[in-house]
Amino acid sequence: KQEVTQIPAALSVPEGENLVLNCSFTDSAIYNLQWFRQDPGKGLTSLLLIQSSQREQTSGRLNASLDKSSGRSTLYIAASQPGDSATYLCAVRGKTSYDKVIFGPGTSLSVIP
Amino acid sequence: DTAVSQTPKYLVTQMGNDKSIKCEQNLGHDTMYWYKQDSKKFLKIMFSYNNKELIINETVPNRFSPKSPDKAHLNLHINSLELGDSAVYFCASSHRVALAGELFFGEGSRLTVL
Numbered sequence: 001k002q003e004v005t006q007i008p009a010a011l012s013v014p015e016g017e018n019l020v021l022n023c024s025f026t027d028s029a030i031y032n033l034q035w036f037r038q039d040p041g042k043g044l045t046s047l048l049l050i051q052s053s054q055r056e057q058t059s060g061r062l063n064a065s066l067d068k069s070s071g072r073s074t075l076y077i078a079a080s081q082p083g084d085s086a087t088y089l090c091a092v093r094g095k096t097s098y099d100k101v102i103f104g105p106g107t108s109l110s111v112i113p
Numbered sequence: 114d115t116a117v118s119q120t121p122k123y124l125v126t127q128m129g130n131d132k133s134i135k136c137e138q139n140l141g142h143d144t145m146y147w148y149k150q151d152s153k154k155f156l157k158i159m160f161s162y163n164n165k166e167l168i169i170n171e172t173v174p175n176r177f178s179p180k181s182p183d184k185a186h187l188n189l190h191i192n193s194l195e196l197g198d199s200a201v202y203f204c205a206s207s208h209r210v211a212l213a214g215e216l217f218f219g220e221g222s223r224l225t226v227l
Contacts, residue, residue, distance in 0.1 A: 032213055043117075043203060044156075044218040051213045087154065091216070097209045100169050101146075101216060103156040 002027045004092050004104035012110040013080055021075040021107045023090030028068045031093040035064050035075050037086040038106070044089065048075070080111045116140050117219040119204050125225045126194060133190045134222045136204030142217075144168075145187035147179060148203040150221070156203070162187055163209060191224075199226045 003026045013019055023033070032051050036044040048057045048064040050073070056065040063076040077084060090104040117138045126132055138145060147159040161169035162181040176192045191198060204219040
């Protein structure tokens with residue numbers, strides 16, 4: 001049974017710092033991995049999706065990497081800004097495109113001006 | 114244009130009542146989902162439909178009944194509401210093949226059972 005964990009649970013950094021959020025999953029047979037952000041009281045916004053055959057994806061100041069063999073993904077945020085404050089969720093889809101997507105518990109990020 | 118839209122956004126009701134939440138997506142996706150986010154903010158899959166066919170049905174009480182009239186709509190009906198049903202319910206959609214199965218979420222429907 002796939003389990004997804006995220007470390008740390010919460011993180012507070014001063015503005016301008018580079019930071020790394022971690023995601024681990026127990027079953028390496030995945031179809032894809034997706035990073036989301038959730039602002040308080042809002043829905044989830046997709047940030048990056050990495051297919052199982054890919055190693056990383058980049059979008060602006062965000063870079064996500066995937067190491068399937070070790071069951072890990074990292075989300076790197078460069079030059080953090082107060083607007084980056086949100087909860088970041090990692091989600092893993094099982095072996096096929098029909099399989100369910102399992103979410104991690106999230107990392108709550110606070111960027112202090 | 115909202116890609117995945119849910120109504121209502123807020124729902125306050127008494128125990129024992131029956132309520133429905135509606136979801137529509139205009140992304141041309143063929144798969145839709147219901148997720149539940151509890152008070153601890155943990156997101157858990159409830160149901161998934163592909164082209165109107167139920168493909169994922171997690172261990173959810175049978176008081177919860179999803180219905181997909183077409184592949185752009187997925188509704189959730191809840192009978193005999195209980196206090197523990199209070200949560201935020203999210204609808205999501207994806208395409209099984211295109212866009213690598215990327216998930217898109219609605220804004221959520223906050224259900225409060227008194």
